[in-house]
Amino acid sequence: MVRIAMVLSIAAVLTGTALAQTEDDTMNATHEPHPYIGLWVTKDERVRHELLANGRYDEARGTRESAYQGRYEVSGDHIEYWDDTGFTADGDFIDGVLHHGGMILYRKR
Numbered sequence: 697m698v699r700i701a702m703v704l705s706i707a708a709v710l711t712g713t714a715l716a717q718t719e720d721d722t723m724n725a726t727h728e729p730h731p732y733i734g735l736w737v738t739k740d741e742r743v744r745h746e747l748l749a750n751g752r753y754d755e756a757r758g759t760r761e762s763a764y765q766g767r768y769e770v771s772g773d774h775i776e777y778w779d780d781t782g783f784t785a786d787g788d789f790i791d792g793v794l795h796h797g798g799m800i801l802y803r804k805r
Contacts, residue, residue, distance in 0.1 A: 736794045736801035745801055
């Protein structure tokens with residue numbers, strides 16, 4: 697088991713991806729997904745921002761799918777982003793709305 701965890705950790709470092717499973721997750725395999733995971737869109741749906749359960753995000757702009765991709769971390773109602781190109785950004789969830797980079801994104805259900 698330890699060897700598998702080490703291999704996964706090395707693979708995550710080499711690929712730049714975050715491991716989605718924490719020590720607490722290992723103990724509770726029936727945990728609920730984070731409430732912010734899912735698709736967030738601007739009112740005109742020009743910007744579509746998908747927060748994936750594996751700690752990655754995929755952002756589309758207009759007709760350009762996957763315009764930006766990277767990893768993210770949520771702490772409380774604050775989110776930090778690290779784009780695969782090295783760009784960083786952050787945002788805040790306020791009353792069920794994501795405020796990010798001067799944009800307001802709403803949960804798409």
